[in-house]
Amino acid sequence: MTNAFVINGGKPLKGEITPQGAxxxxxxxxxxxxxxxxxxxxxxxxxxxxxxxxxxxxxxxxxxxxxxxxxxxxxxxxxxxxxxxxxxxxxxxxxxxxxxxxxxxxxxxxxxxxxxxxxxxxxxxxxxxxxxxxxxxxxxxxxxxxxxxxxxxxxxxxxxxxxxxxxxxxxxxxxxxxxxxxxxxxxxxxxxxxxxxxxxxxxxxxxxxxxxxxxxxxxxxxxxxxxxxxxxxxxLLPDMIEIGSFIGLAAMTGSEITIKDVQYKELGMIPDVFRRLGIKLELRGDDIFIPAQDHYEIETFIDGSIMTIADAPWPGFTPDLLSIVLVVAIQAKGSVLIHQKMFESRLFFVDKLLDMGAQIILCDPHRATVIGLDNQVKLRGISMTSPDIRAGVSLLIAALSAQGQSTIYNIEQIERGYQHIDTRLKALGADITRI
Missing domain, CATH: 3.65.10.10 (Enolpyruvate transferase domain)
Incomplete structure (x- = not known):
């Protein structure tokens, strides 16, 4: 029997979380x-x-x-x-x-x-x-x-x-x-x-x-x-992928979360990309504070065209956070094109999100368009399997925001990259059990 997480979603979280080393x-x-x-x-x-x-x-x-x-x-x-x-x-x-x-x-x-x-x-x-x-x-x-x-x-x-x-x-x-x-x-x-x-x-x-x-x-x-x-x-620096994941988690679940000791100057454009999705975050000392938000609206480009978020080598946006951005966009107001340039097959986990009720068009192995639900419709909990580390945490965030119960199998994939993730989320008030 493999390990799995059972998550009862739809509850706002609250508190402080410290990212692990990178x-x-x-x-x-x-x-x-x-x-x-x-x-x-x-x-x-x-x-x-x-x-x-x-x-x-x-x-x-x-x-x-x-x-x-x-x-x-x-x-x-x-x-x-x-x-x-x-x-x-x-x-x-x-x-x-x-x-x-x-x-x-x-x-x-x-x-x-x-x-x-x-x-x-x-x-x-x-x-x-x-x-x-x-x-x-x-x-x-x-x-x-x-x-x-x-x-x-x-x-x-x-x-x-x-x-x-x-x-x-x-x-x-x-x-x-x-x-x-x-x-x-x-x-x-x-x-x-x-x-x-x-x-x-x-x-x-x-x-x-x-x-x-x-x-x-x-x-x-x-x-x-x-x-x-x-x-x-x-x-070691704090893990910027965890920091991005927690920003996404806060937005998606409408939670007030403080991410401690983030070494802000080393985060490059990560905070700004989340701001483009309409997520409010402020720097307090070296902590990122994210207030509870009912709504966040994706910006458009100056000429009014749909926002595109793509990965690129540093100082561009890291590919490891694109799956997080994709999930967070599900409950935003507006649309966004996610363009995964650096790896193929990293977007294939969207079929699970579709099962949960997300509105996503997978254009090809590298591009997906997300049409935000603006919290008018909640995702619903389902059973799913995590294909890789980053998709795993994205699905975890989706499950925490969804109504009802979700089960995520193959969590070994998540745990290759995130330490004691269940205990740390529980400390914020998440209903997550390991079976």
Whole structure:
């Protein structure tokens, strides 16, 4: 029997909620501990499956891991067991975790070789890893794919700095290439680099460890290779996807919610996109306060045409929040076109929303038009299954706003990205039970 959430919706919530540490940043900076034999302390680590699996994997490799409190760990990668990478354990654990690709860059940089099983993860269309591999190859790594055991073996005994134009501004791809380049000989220039806050955080952390990186926050990074890196302390940013999810949750359920400690300046255009949907939010210190609203009206463009919200590489709007925006628009006044440019198949969860009574036209795998109900009609509760992390939380928000009971199956998908989400929502007054 799989786990599920049973939700009795239609009740306004109230209170304060603190976002967890950023999942996507965690996978990068935790992998970066492999670049040094000295102690690295990382705090605000979210307690979620994807991150815990990566920490466990580091422990299996020989990293000494110590949990200081709920969200702070120290890592010391002194003695790495190279034989572990040929083992069945590594194949099973590494293959089941998308984030495991992130250990390749640091391993290549420090040890000159790495292996990686074919990775798994979300079902949201193809998510190519070519950017990672092409970047490593430019630095001088050679790949050998062993069809018999499904491993990529990589030889990088002589990494040399070089000019790299990334084929796409992939966040994980950029991070991986940066980690490989910090210990390469000579200077590496990465153009079309991703510049998300997570990546800026990684670069700042590496700089504190002794790396020489300039251009942080832009799409042109210059890295001067150094001999070795030392230890450091690092605190993760709050998860901007959670923050966006909670803004959407407040609007959709007509709730008064305060989101604590959001590091507002790192949120880019996220608050403004929600404002375009008519959601009122105000900054109080570093908290976002969302008042209870019966109605929110989607703006139109200046010429009167329908608002389009599309994702784009940072500083554009993050694709991870498009499903949230789509759900929140269901109860807005007005219409909006949601255009998912960066991944295919991420909009296929709208069939569940249609079953709940939403008015959405799925134009194609990338575009959906939402015709807002303006709270004239409430969604109705149904049974449904969550296809990926972000759709899962969108469906959860829809269920909390709906009348009647909803059941969401496959919540493992939600819990890969959101820690203790049921207990935290209960604290706001949500009627949610785990079965």
């Amino acid at each position: 999942k996507n940043e965690a996978l990068q900076v935790i992998s970066a501990v492999l670049l040094t034999d000295q102690k690295v302390t990382i705090s605000n680590i979210p307690d979620i499956k994807d991150v815990n699996k990566l920490i466990e994997l580091l422990g299996d490799m020989g990293v000494s891991v110590e949990r200081i409190n709920g969200h702070t760990y120290t890592f010391e990668a002194k003695d790495i067991n190279q034989d572990f990478f040929a083992s069945e354990t590594f194949k099973a654990k590494g293959g089941g975790l998308r984030g495991s690709i992130m250990i390749v860059g640091p391993l290549l940089a420090r040890f000159g070789k790495a292996s990686i099983p074919k990775p798994g993860g979300d079902k949201i269309g193809r998510r190519r890893l070519d950017t990672h591999f092409l970047g490593f190859e430019k630095l001088g790594a050679r790949f050998h794919y062993n069809t018999a055991d499904g491993f990529f073996n990589v030889d990088a005994s002589n990494l040399q700095g070089t000019y790299i134009l990334l084929d796409e501004a992939s966040v994980t791809g950029t991070a991986n290439v940066v980690m490989a380049a910090v210990l390469a000989k000579g200077t590496t220039t990465i153009y079309n680099a991703a510049c998300e806050p997570y990546l800026q955080q990684l670069c700042k952390m590496l700089s504190r460890m002794g790396a020489k990186i300039s251009g942080i926050g832009s799409n042109l990074l210059t890295i001067e290779g150094v001999e070795k890196l030392g230890g450091t302390e690092h605190r």
